[in-house]
Amino acid sequence: MLPSTELTLLRRLAHEQTKCRVPSIVAAVVRDGEIAWSGGRGRVAGETPGADTQYRLGSITKSIVAAGVLRLRDEGLLDLNDPLEKHVQGTSFGSSTIGQLLSHTAGLTAESPGLWWERTPGADWAALDGSLATGALKNRPGSRFHYSNVGFGVLGEVLARHRGTSWLDVVRTEVLGPLGMSRTSPAPEGEHADGFAVHPFADLLLPEPSPDAGAMAPAGQLWSTITDLARWTTFVGGDGGDVLSSETIAEMRDxxxxxxxxxxxxxxxxxxxxVRHQGRRLAGHTGSMPGFLACSLIDPATGTGALTLANSTSGVGILQLCIDLITLTEEHEPSLPTEWQPSTVDTTHLDLTGIWHWGPTPYHLRLLPDGLFSLAPAEGPGRASRFKPTGEDTWTGLDAYYHGETLTVGRTPDGKPNHLDLATFIFTRTPYDPQAPIPGGVHPTGWH
Known part of the structure; x- marks a missing residue:
């Protein structure tokens, strides 16, 4: 980056460290899958923290566990609409679905019963399940957002039962390893920051505990570095490597x-x-554990993301800091649009392109270079979607109103396309073409 941009980003990081009295903090900006800038402030063992200094990720762990669950779904081993009971029997909340657990809409209690799980050694699944025998559901499943750390402890058990090993071994083998995240671990290894609470009225530090959380560990156990977290940030932006397809990652971001x-x-x-901010749609996760704060966000539209790790229990505006780093980067060095180049498309579908009318409203159908096509209003607002082929003359919607709906191409006896049937809506080459199967028919007097 330009020296002026790097100074601007470092100043923002330095301001946060000084104003919030953070023992140490590191941050990075990613672009096009690479770290474009990184910086550190404060001290770890008397040195400025760097790209290989480990901090605790907290709830960013949840996103990594979620990737493991989506791998099960993509392999056909579970469905997001499956009730938990189908995969983990005998709980008091078995009617909650896998999808609801992933999206914090399962109605499950926020924290595990008993002692504060983040500061005390955790027990095994049997103990956690037993503690949830009564009163585990605080809301009707599916009725509202209710953040649940317990829900991801449960999803860790789903991973373990399907793979026949611990949730940790699953994410190491299936997520962290393939992404090259070798410095992400369940406990600190090598160079790392210790967690502290900062006294609110004096410049004093109190060491925070970091015990193994047991069955609750999938909610926030992992430690990592900005180098590894940068790889995860680009993963969330759509670079799934051999872990998940870009389509599945996009589904996670919906x-x-x-x-x-x-x-x-x-x-x-x-x-x-x-997060929505100034017209951007950002995706990622924050993390908070005693002694640590973390955040990773990316704008999938531009590929610009930011991440930060700090060893302070509270006081840092960790989400806003990441948003500001992305915003400052785009303001000082805006992303250029991808250079247009001719591409290879399936020319057998060229006869479908052009203008189609939904009633009197013109739409444009365009072939896309990735084997898809888009159908969108010729001008102004309206329902627009991309479609992927699913069979001969059948396509499935990928976006917005038509997501999951089927589009079928209708042809004349000589094979020429004369209408599109999209979820019962008929699109024709001319408005209300009487030669097409217009629902309700076309008035015999026609246009007059």
Missing amino acids: MITVDDADTWTVGYGLGLQL
Whole structure:
């Protein structure tokens, strides 16, 4: 980056460290899958923290666990609509679905009963399940967003039962390893920051405990570095490597439920937090454990993301810091649009392109270079979607109103396309073409 941009980003990080009295903090900006800038402030063992200094990720662990669950779904081993009872029998909340657990809409209690799980050694699944025998559901499943650490402890058990090993071994083998995240671990290894609470009225530190959380560990156990977290940030942006397809990651980023209903700036998908800011749709997750704060966000539209790790229990505006780093990067060095180049498309479908009318409204159908096509109003607002082929003359919607709906191409006896049937809506080459199967028919007097 330009020296002026790097200074601007470092100043923002330095301001946060000084104003919030953070023992140490590291941050990075990613672009096009690489770290474009990184910086550190404060001290770890007397040195400025760097790209290989481990901090605790907290709830970013949840997103990594969610990737493991989506792998099960993509392999056909579970469905997001499956009730938990189908995969983990005997709980008191077995009617909650896998999808609801991933999106914090299962109605499950926020915290595990008993002692504060983040500061005390955790027990095994049997103990956690037993503690939830009564009173585990606080809301009707599916009725509202209710953040649940317990829900991801449960999803860790789903992973363990399907793979016949611990949730940790599953994410190490199936997520962290393939992504090259070798410095992400359940406990600190090598160079790492210790967790502290900062006294509110004096410049004093109190060491925080970091015990193994047992069955609750999938909610926030992992430690990592900005180098590894940068790889995870680009993963959330769509670079799934051999772990998940870009389509599945995009599904994880789809808004399922809104956290702040009045303003609708923050919501949740499948294991990912979603943020709207100044026209951008950011995806990632924050993390908070005693002694640590973390955040990872990316704008999938531009590929610009930011991440930060700090060893302080509270006081840091960790989400806003990441948003500001992305915003400052785009302001000082805006992303250029992808250069247009001719591409290879399936020319057998060229006869479908052009203008189609839904009633009197013209739509454009365009072939896309990835084997898809788009159908969108010729001008102004309206229902627009991309479609993927699913059979001869059948396509499935990928976006918005037509997501999951089937589009069928209707042809004349000589094979020429003369209408599109999209979820019972008929599109024709001319408005209300009498030669097409217009629902309700076309008035015999026609246009006059």
